[in-house]
Amino acid sequence: MPVSKLAVRRVNAILIEQYGHRQPHARDPLDGLILIILSQATNDVNCDRAFSSLKTAFPTWDLCLAAPLQNVADAIRSGGLANQKAARIQRLLREINEERGDFDLSWMHAASADECETYLSKFHGVGPKTIACVLVFFLGKPAFPVDTHVFRVCKRLGWIRAKSSPDEAHRVLKEIVPDECKLDLHVNFIAHGRVICRAQGNGGPRCGQCPIRRFCEFGKSVKVSELKVAPSSGERARDPDFFVTIKQKKELGEVADS
Numbered sequence: 001m002p003v004s005k006l007a008v009r010r011v012n013a014i015l016i017e018q019y020g021h022r023q024p025h026a027r028d029p030l031d032g033l034i035l036i037i038l039s040q041a042t043n044d045v046n047c048d049r050a051f052s053s054l055k056t057a058f059p060t061w062d063l064c065l066a067a068p069l070q071n072v073a074d075a076i077r078s079g080g081l082a083n084q085k086a087a088r089i090q091r092l093l094r095e096i097n098e099e100r101g102d103f104d105l106s107w108m109h110a111a112s113a114d115e116c117e118t119y120l121s122k123f124h125g126v127g128p129k130t131i132a133c134v135l136v137f138f139l140g141k142p143a144f145p146v147d148t149h150v151f152r153v154c155k156r157l158g159w160i161r162a163k164s165s166p167d168e169a170h171r172v173l174k175e176i177v178p179d180e181c182k183l184d185l186h187v188n189f190i191a192h193g194r195v196i197c198r199a200q201g202n203g204g205p206r207c208g209q210c211p212i213r214r215f216c217e218f219g220k221s222v223k224v225s226e227l228k229v230a231p232s233s234g235e236r237a238r239d240p241d242f243f244v245t246i247k248q249k250k251e252l253g254e255v256a257d258s
């Protein structure tokens with residue numbers, strides 16, 4: 001049975017109590033897109049450092065596009081995967097410039113979420129997660145990015161099918177999660193996935209300490225006697241789909257394409 005909006009709102013309220021409430025930070029949508037590219041496979045501090053360094057080295061996007069790839073890579077070195085990210089950034093800038101004749105995406109602030117999504121999905125390498133991040137974080141529009149943690153937690157909760165692809169997860173969760181919950185739930189599922197609903201390879205879920213267990217299909221299936229002990233290989237045997245595959249991680253943008 002599909003999860004009710006009431007249940008989603010209750011899970012959201014519990015996680016806000018646990019991890020806090022979030023506000024969007026309005027900023028230039030293109031800056032946001034570049035930040036999301038830089039955030040791949042690194043932490044917030046290194047991502048911010050790489051973005052500041054990029055803006056210092058290239059005060060305009062014209063200069064960044066015209067620069068040798070190696071110079072762009074050198075500017076973002078602190079964020080990791082520098083060569084790959086530099087190529088993605090320059091390709092995105094080139095495509096936007098060819099499409100518009102400039103780099104001004106400020107019209108998106110007044111556009112609908114669907115208009116922004118349709119526009120951004122034209123560009124190479126800009127997938128559903130990147131688009132949803134730009135919308136919800138920087139434009140304050142309703143969108144629900146699905147990263148590895150969100151994907152895993154939502155599978156365990158039973159909000160998406162165990163065999164859902166990331167694309168299917170984006171489509172389903174966009175409908176299931178009420179607009180006013182999307183930002184908080186996205187950020188708080190990541191926090192929850194890091195410390196409580198951990199990946200099987202990172203210690204497994206700590207269902208005995210989970211404040212949303214009564215809403216969780218997997219959590220309700222764990223015997224009370226098992227809740228007190230560390231997650232065992234028995235849990236793994238019960239739900240082999242806990243692992244997010246490398247293919248799925250690539251689709252989620254968590255793993256760099258080689």
Ligand code: SF4
Nearest residue numbers: 197207210213216219
């Ligand atoms: S009950 Fe367990 S599986 Fe469910 S969300 Fe909590 S930690 Fe994850």
